[in-house]
Amino acid sequence: MKTYNWIVLGVLLFASSTMLVKAQDVNITIPVQNIFxxxxxxxxxxxxxxxxxxNWRAGAINPTIRSMSGNNFIHTSMPGFSLPTSVLHWRLASIGGQLPRYHWGDKWPGYKWLTTSYQTWYHPSIYSNYTPGNIDFSFKMPSNAFINHAFRAGDYSIQITHNYGVSGFYTIEFSPDSFYAILSIPKAISWLTGNNTAYTEISSLNKFRAASSEVLWxxxxxxxxxxxxxxxxxxxASSNIQFTSTSGVQETRDISLLKLGGNHPKISTLSLTSVNKNFTSGNSFSVENGNRNGFQLNISLSQADFKNYFFQAGTYKFQVNLNAKDTNNSIAAPQNVDYTLKVQTLSEITIPNLGHSINFEFNTLAQYQNGQTKLIPSQLRLSNNETYELYVKTDAAFFKKAGIQSDVPSxxxxxxxxxxxPEVVLSTTPQKIVNNGTPVLDKNLNMNYSISADAAQTLVAKEKSTYSINVIYSFIAL
Known part of the structure; x- marks a missing residue:
């Protein structure tokens, strides 16, 4: 019975010792905030x-450590990836909770990094001693370690030994004889920079006249x-683009008119839909030095669709849902971008050079008897991105003769x-000639000007001369 008890005790001691050694592995978890x-x-x-x-060993032997596995931390699950030992700096922090120095004659080395050669972590003097207990090290990763190297999720390991282990000669022995220093890198994807909103404003009709085949936002x-x-x-976020006209009317446009793309070769340009798509062509974005990947994103559409569906003045809104996912779909980082396109109220009336003058000549009896009509082809070119009314008026109630008001009425x-x-009578009060016109870009109008037979006959008694008047066109938005 006693023998049985001793056997059980031995097994328990062995199990406890195994767990102790495993617990001595130095696992250093690096927060992703420091990495990114x-x-x-x-x-x-x-x-x-x-x-x-x-106490220190006889003669105050300097305690040292070294790497047993080269000058690199090796990724435990992907051995092809490693980090140089220079990324991790270390020095003694305390022994038994007591901060160094332990005697005025001691020397306390600064930060070092691991190599395959023994390096001293404390220089005790002959009279130095310390409080028994744990030996703690300070570990430091400088900022340039994160800038110059790629930290891939998982564990990077290196085996370390020291000269104060079991020797069979010295009674002063630190445990364990060797241990692993493990750099643990969490799995993470995080949007570091990027707007949650994007805005474009169209303030020129020339944007709709551009000769390019594509528009980029x-x-x-x-x-x-x-x-x-x-x-x-x-x-x-939706299959529709929400449109609100300047008068408050709500409409929609199909989201599939738009394409999402970017300036990075890994990003494909694909139609934007309400169904999630992988916009990464070929290989995924890898873990690069500095642990950052950057790109610019844009929305594109054809010039024809831009002109046909986004010409009307108002505000167009939609939301793009971005999501960066790891290749195993185990973690994801969403990011939403609310996009607003504002098209300003834009209108324009142009008259070609040849259309600035309309001449009526009264030289024959028939011209006075019958009146005259002048048709000026494509005299007006209209552009208006709102529902509109077109008006005509003059700035004077009477024609002028040699710059002086005459008695010939407008x-x-x-x-x-x-x-x-039907034609309207010219006056200083604006007269409507187009009612409820739909938005148009560069629409040519043929204009009619007429002097009726009755009006022409009133000119018989007028002094023979040249009479002129200004004709003015204008828009009113509905």
Missing amino acids: NHTEFTAVQTVMNTQGSS DLGTFELGNTVDFSLFAKA SILQVGIEGGS
Whole structure:
């Protein structure tokens, strides 16, 4: 019975010892904020224990450590990836909770990094001692370590040994004899920069007249931090673009008119729909030095669709849902961009050089008896991106002769559009010649000008001379 108890006790002691050694592995978790923001990381962790000793070995032998596995931390699940030992700096922090120095004659080395050669972590004097307990090291990763290297999610490991282990000669022995220093990198994808809103304003009709085959709207420049490879997914929040006219009328446009693309070769240009799509062509975005990937995104559409569906004045709104997903779909980082396109109220009336003068000549009896009509082809070119009314008027109630007001009234002249509503009598009060006109771009109008037979006969008694008057066209938006 006693023998049985001793056997059980031995098994328990063995299991306890195994767990102790495993617990001595130094696992240093690097926060992704430090990795992505390139900011210095510091931590204090226990690396050894004095096993009850309070003195240094005879002769105050300098304690040292070295790497047993080369000058690199090796990724435990992807051995092809590594980090140089220079990314992790270390120095003694405390022994038994007591900060160095332990004697005025001691020397306390500054930060170093691991190599395959033994390096001293403390220089005790002959009279130095310490409080028994844990030996803690300060660990530091400078900012340039994050800038110059790629930290891939998972564990990077290196085996470390020291000269105060079991020797068979010295009674002062620190445990464990060797241990692993492990850099643990969390899985993470994070949007570091990028707008949640994007805005474009159209303030010129020339944008709709451009000869290019494509129109681009900028969504902004984005930068992501990542410790895993990822692909960029995107969709529209709705299948419709919401449009509100300047008069408050609500309409929609089909979201599939638009394409999402970017300036990075890994980003494909695809139609934007309400169904999630992978916009990453070929290989995914990898973990690069600095753990950042940046790109610019844009919305594009054909010039014809831009002119046909976005010409009307008002506000167009839609939302793009971006999502960066790792290749195993285990983590994702969403980002929404609310896009607003504002098209200003734009209108324009132009008259070609040859259409600035309309001449009526009264030289024959028939011209006085019958009156005259002048048709000026394509005299007016209209552009208006709102529902409109077109008016005509003059700035004077009477024609002028040699710059001086005459007694020939403006009402002798009638104005209208070929094929349009009846002509109106010219006066200083604006007269409507187009009612409820739909938005148009560069529409040519043939204009009619007439002096009726009755009006022409009133000119018989007038002094023979040249009479002139200004005809003025204007819009009113509905």
